[in-house]
Amino acid sequence: MTGEAPRGYAKGRAKRLEILDQAMALFGEAGYRGASLRVLATRCGISHTGLLHHFPTKEALLLAVLEHRDEVDGAWLSLGGTTGVGRLRRFAELAALNSTRRGIVELFTVVSAEATAADHPAHGYFVRRYGNSVQGAQRAYAQARLEGALRAGIEPDDAGRQLIALMDGLQVQWLLGDRATDMAGVLRAHVQAQLTVDL
Incomplete structure (x- = not known):
């Protein structure tokens, strides 16, 4: 055991961070009410379902x-x-x-x-x-x-x-x-x- 995080886990954390950075930018542009989760998913290069895997609701995001x-x-x-x-x-x-x-x-x-x-x-x-x-x-x-x-x-x-x-x-x-x-x-x-x- 090296103590390093599994590759998939590290990849998931990196994607989550990317979603947060993109969401912060999108909320900054469109506001919370005007921001679309589908647009956010597209910006992050994932499906809407993939986005919901990380953040099941807009409120959680x-x-x-x-x-x-x-x-x-x-x-x-x-x-x-x-x-x-x-x-x-x-x-x-x-x-x-x-x-x-x-x-x-x-x-x-x-x-x-x-x-x-x-x-x-x-x-x-x-x-x-x-x-x-x-x-x-x-x-x-x-x-x-x-x-x-x-x-x-x-x-x-x-x-x-x-x-x-x-x-x-x-x-x-x-x-x-x-x-x-x-x-x-x-x-x-x-x-x-x-x-x-x-x-």
Whole structure:
């Protein structure tokens, strides 16, 4: 036994990842409601039945796409082991990245609002996701304080919660305002006002 995954298993994982990447792109283009599983299957070079083998429902695919987006964005936020001010800078850069993918932002905004209902299938996901997001922002502010870069009177716990709320609120304004809101600019200015160093 070499401990390596069987070839078929690795191939299946690669196909699943390809489906998630293609679904994220398709949802970004057409939105969740406008995205067709048959179109997605064609893009992935598999049959509709083959797609359903990996994701039996569109709802299951949606949850997997949201989780995949978080993994990709989380890895990007942590790139190079950034902490403190560097991590806060990445939040502003993430807002800039989001301004290039309206469909994904719209999908996230709509589903997160629907998932406030306890019986929604994505409720647990969003409870965990917001807990992790807030904690990550709070850690970044706490690290900025250790770096001597946080202004006096700024509490990391409060600032982290406010940052995530601001990001989500800006996304709603951006969607409703036909993308006129400069999400990254507003977020950058907000964080900069809390720091003693340049963001």
